Amino acid sequence: MAAQAVDVMTNALRIDSMSKRFGERVALAGVSFSLRPGEFVGLLGPSGAGKSTLFRCVAGLERADSGGALLGEQTLGSGHGSGNGGGRIAMVFQQFALVDRLSALDNVLAGRLGAVPAWRGVLRRFSREDRMFAMHCLERVSMLDHAEQRADRLSGGQKQRVAIARALAQKPDVILADEPIASLDPTLAGGILALLRSIASVDNVAVICSLHQLSFAREYSDRVIGIRAGKIVLDCDASGVDDEAAERLYERVTTG
Ligand SMILES: Nc1ncnc2c1ncn2[C@@H]1O[C@H](COP(=O)(O)OP(=O)(O)OP(=O)(O)O)[C@@H](O)[C@H]1O
Ligand SMILES: [Mg+2]
CATH class of the missing domain: 3.40.50.300 (P-loop containing nucleotide triphosphate hydrolases)
Incomplete structure (x- = not known):
């Protein structure tokens, strides 16, 4: 026992x-x-x-x-x-699995939702506190400067950093x-x-x-x-x- x-x-x-x-x-x-x-x-x-x-x-x-x-x-x-x-449990993948048309920040926030359709609408409902935490996660992977950038405009290494921030946001x-x-x-x-x-x-x-x-x-x-x-x-x-x-x-x- x-x-x-x-x-x-x-x-x-x-x-x-x-x-x-x-x-x-x-x-x-x-x-x-x-x-x-x-x-x-x-x-x-x-x-x-x-x-x-x-x-x-x-x-x-x-x-x-x-x-x-x-x-x-x-x-x-x-x-x-x-x-x-x-x-x-958070996952990180070879192909990053980011949503291309969302910003780095929204990808991190979306990661907290799991598989929820109509992300955009839901994303607006995140509190200021959630956004601050997502920003903090981006800062930890040195991607704060790219928070507003669309995921498909990031390099491979940057995408993987955002994916890791998304994992971190799931605590x-x-x-x-x-x-x-x-x-x-x-x-x-x-x-x-x-x-x-x-x-x-x-x-x-x-x-x-x-x-x-x-x-x-x-x-x-x-x-x-x-x-x-x-x-x-x-x-x-x-x-x-x-x-x-x-x-x-x-x-x-x-x-x-
Ligand atoms: N959805 C699936 N349907 C049928 N067979 C599958 C499926 N997914 C995996 N397999 C089979 O299961 C075995 C293990 O595959 P898995 O993808 O886990 O290997 P892996 O170690 O990740 O390989 P890699 O290094 O190439 O990514 C393989 O024989 C694969 O063909
Ligand atoms: Mg594999």
């Missing part, structure tokens, strides 16, 4: 035996791990390993077949909504970042990872970030989790990932 209480308090997110199939194809085969508050975890794995499926199941965008997730003390049921109902306990640097050049990529890492430690948020480059994972993560064919095959301190472990992770997978 006491041990359970400690466990709940020390984990920001716990995933238990999560499995998911698409027809005959196994995408997740009993994935379990926990994230502590403030931890920055790099998720590595070859294409098709199940990284995006894992994130989508945890965020409630996809329904896991079995297993579950615990966010702090809250059980996340299958098909739960994200960003509302008290679930504080998350966990941020799931699915290949957030895959569309950026290496210099910008390092800046985005440094930003996510600092958010993890400053805000005590657990950040898990899927990446394709081992070098970035080693440089920025506290811990590396490796997934292959839907199974966790590596989970250790970033400094403990040697070339041999990485090679095993990326060895050619025969897919059907």
Whole structure:
């Protein structure tokens, strides 16, 4: 009982035996791990390993077949909504997922609503306090000067900063970042990872970030989790990932 209480308090997110199939194809085969508050975890794995499926199941965008997730003390049921109902999981995507015609500020505000149609009308109803908080989030990612700029007029790196501000505006306990640097050049990529890492430690948020480059994972993560064919095959301190472990992770997978 006491041990359970400690466990709940020390984990920001716990995933238990999560499995998911698409027809005959196994995408997740009993994935379990926990994230502590403030931890920055790099998720590595070859294409098709199940990284995006894992994130989508945890965020409630996809329904896991079995297993579950615990966010702090809250059980996340299958098909739960994200960003509302008290679930504080925010996502950051490779392709930013901003609304092109909205300003950076409105994108950050829209992020607080989840999937609400007729955003424009709803956006006007945000209080001054909400707007100030959204501005604060933009300031934290060095995008305050671009608050009024339309999202489609921003560079890739700027878009990703706005997407991170949108995540911050949800006051998350966990941020799931699915290949957030895959569309950026290496210099910008390092800046985005440094930003996510600092958010993890400053805000005590657990950040898990899927990446394709081992070098970035080693440089920025506290811990590396490796997934292959839907199974966790590596989970250790970033400094403990040697070339041999990485090679095993990326060895050619025969897919059907
Ligand atoms: N909606 C879907 N319908 C059918 N199969 C799917 C679907 N989404 C994912 N899959 C399959 O599940 C497996 C895991 O895919 P997933 O997208 O999670 O991999 P990934 O690790 O994110 O790969 P990548 O590095 O290329 O993004 C793959 O075999 C993929 O083809
Ligand atoms: Mg993916």
